[in-house]
Amino acid sequence: MRWGLFVIAVTACYSPDLEDCITACATAEDCAPSQLCGNDGLCASEPVAGRCSSLDTVDAGTEDAPDPCGTTCMDANGTCQGGRCVIDMVGPGDVTCPSGMPCTVLCNAKDACKEGVRCGGATSCIVECAAESACKDRGVDCGSATTCEVLCRGASACQHGSDGNKSVECRSADCTVTCDGNAACQDGIEVYPQGSCNSSCCQDACEGGTSTCVNDNVCT
Numbered sequence: 553m554r555w556g557l558f559v560i561a562v563t564a565c566y567s568p569d570l571e572d573c574i575t576a577c578a579t580a581e582d583c584a585p586s587q588l589c590g591n592d593g594l595c596a597s598e599p600v601a602g603r604c605s606s607l608d609t610v611d612a613g614t615e616d617a618p619d620p621c622g623t624t625c626m627d628a629n630g631t632c633q634g635g636r637c638v639i640d641m642v643g644p645g646d647v648t649c650p651s652g653m654p655c656t657v658l659c660n661a662k663d664a665c666k667e668g669v670r671c672g673g674a675t676s677c678i679v680e681c682a683a684e685s686a687c688k689d690r691g692v693d694c695g696s697a698t699t700c701e702v703l704c705r706g707a708s709a710c711q712h713g714s715d716g717n718k719s720v721e722c723r724s725a726d727c728t729v730t731c732d733g734n735a736a737c738q739d740g741i742e743v744y745p746q747g748s749c750n751s752s753c754c755q756d757a758c759e760g761g762t763s764t765c766v767n768d769n770v771c772t
Contacts (some may be wrong), residue, residue, distance in 0.1 A: 670693045675698060684709070691712060
């Protein structure tokens with residue numbers, strides 16, 4: 553009688569692993585009561601049974617998750633950070649943001665991005681030209697970005713626009729521009745009627761005017 557009670561107690565405590573797609577099986581009896589034996593030979597709950605081989609585990613899904621920026625950010629010499637393409641440029645060349653994603657361009661060294669920054673088809677754009685002569689020769693063009701934040705800080709930062717344009721072309725964006733330094737944004741700021749602009753011009757910056765921007769002389 554004692555042996556019978558012992559067997560019953562042990563049997564009642566036994567339960568196979570309840571996690572899906574872990575336990576191999578030949579019949580449903582090999583699985584937990586809430587699981588089926590799928591045709592792939594693994595125990596799983598009804599919605600998953602038979603589909604284990606086509607499902608990624610949590611770890612694999614994290615490891616193999618696609619880059620939200622795709623390859624276009626890398627092609628633009630940027631890195632993807634939280635779905636935003638960040639381009640950190642120290643050389644004197646030009647920069648064009650990839651299309652279809654937020655973009656940040658950092659030109660924070662002397663003469664960095666001297667040939668200018670183009671936001672292009674970026675959905676939103678942040679540009680920092682925060683050093684002497686950064687973005688000097690062709691300024692910043694916000695392209696089709698819906699929001700555009702531009703900082704031109706340092707002597708001659710964003711001094712000239714390209715092809716007769718202003719130093720900063722806000723176009724149709726909701727635009728915030730800070731120009732701080734002697735000859736910074738010398739060719740001025742332009743915004744289309746469809747856009748809006750707030751600007752801060754300090755230390756003789758924005759000699760070419762600020763269009764319809766709401767302007768002050770407070771740079772922080």
